[in-house]
Amino acid sequence: MATKIITGKQVDVNEEGYLTDLSQWTKEIAAEIAKEEGISVLTDNHWKVLNYLQKETRETGSLPTIRKLKATGIMPTKELYELFPEGPLKKAAKIAGLAKPASCV
Numbered sequence: 001m002a003t004k005i006i007t008g009k010q011v012d013v014n015e016e017g018y019l020t021d022l023s024q025w026t027k028e029i030a031a032e033i034a035k036e037e038g039i040s041v042l043t044d045n046h047w048k049v050l051n052y053l054q055k056e057t058r059e060t061g062s063l064p065t066i067r068k069l070k071a072t073g074i075m076p077t078k079e080l081y082e083l084f085p086e087g088p089l090k091k092a093a094k095i096a097g098l099a100k101p102a103s104c105v
Helices: 027-036 044-060 066-072 077-083 088-095
Strands: 002-006 009-013
Touching: 002 027, 027 088, 044 066, 044 077, 044 088, 066 077, 066 088, 077 088
Parallel strands: none
Antiparallel strands: 002 009
């Protein structure tokens, strides 16, 4: 396992840069990861998705799928792609401090 310094804090990450310990995640770390992923500012809508993903993952033990995310009404699929371009679930999970979705290569 590797480590990385984000916002002055050492965090554990896997080979693709996903946090491996959610307890190390902070909103400041999320904002920095978002910048690395090409998202300069996290809006309220970004946080709505990130908070939902974390809540669902804690409650169920697994990351919800895009289909489930869409079904909840949290955010329409089109807007998810606007908020998190080039793979919304993959980017959102990374920013939220969660594992890479199994469905993403």
